[in-house]
Amino acid sequence: MTERSLDELGPVDYLIVEFPAGQQNFTGEGADELLRLHDAGIIRIMDILILVKNEDGSVDAQELSDLPELGDLQRIEAQLAQTLAEEDVEHLAAAMDPGSVAAALVYENLWAAPFASAMRRAGGQLIANGRIPIQALIAAIEADAADDTLEAVGV
C-alpha cells in the first residue's frame, strides 16, 4: 500500500458472496470484474477470505494463499492487509447457510476518497449510509404509479 494518511482513506466496505455447496466459482467472470475494478483504481481490495460453513455449523476459513486454484486472484495476494480477524470470521459466517461456501471481501472505495476527504475537511461527518435494493426502488416507483392512477380516477 502506498503511504497515505488516514484522512485520505476512502470508505471501506465488506461483502460476502455465498455459493451453494459444490457450486462455488471464484475464478470466472466475477473474479475478472473484481480485478478490473482493482486494477482501474476504482476500489482497492484489502482482504479476501474463503469461508466454508460445515453442516454442523462450524466454519473453516482459508487465505487466498492457501488456494492456488484461484488463478488470477492470486496476483493481488501480496497487496492484501489482514483486515479481518478470527472473530470476524464467526460474525460473517452467521449469515451463511450450512454447507455453503463464501468469499468475504473487504475493499476501499478509492473513487469516493477525494469526496470523503473534502467533506471531512469541510467539517462534515458521515452519520449514516447504506444500500437501497433495486427491488425496493422498483416497488416504490410502482407504488407511486398506482397512487397516481387511483388519484386520476378519483379514488
Next chain:
Amino acid sequence: MPLGPGRRGVGVIGAPVAKAVVVGAAVSPGPSPIAKAAVVGAAVSPGPSPIAKAAVVGAVVTPGRRRI
C-alpha cells in the same frame, strides 16, 4: 485450517451478520428510521491499515421519500 497470527486481535465487523433479504414487495411510503453511525475510535486492525470503526449510537428519522 487455522488462520495465522495476523488474524488475531480485534475484529472490524463488530456483530454477527444477517443475510440480506431481497425486497420484493412495496416499501412503506413514510419516513424510515435509520441508524445513526458515529466514529468511536481508531481501532487498530491486525493488518497495516488502521481503520476507524463505526457503531450504532442512536436513531434519526430521514425525510419522507422523494418521488423520482
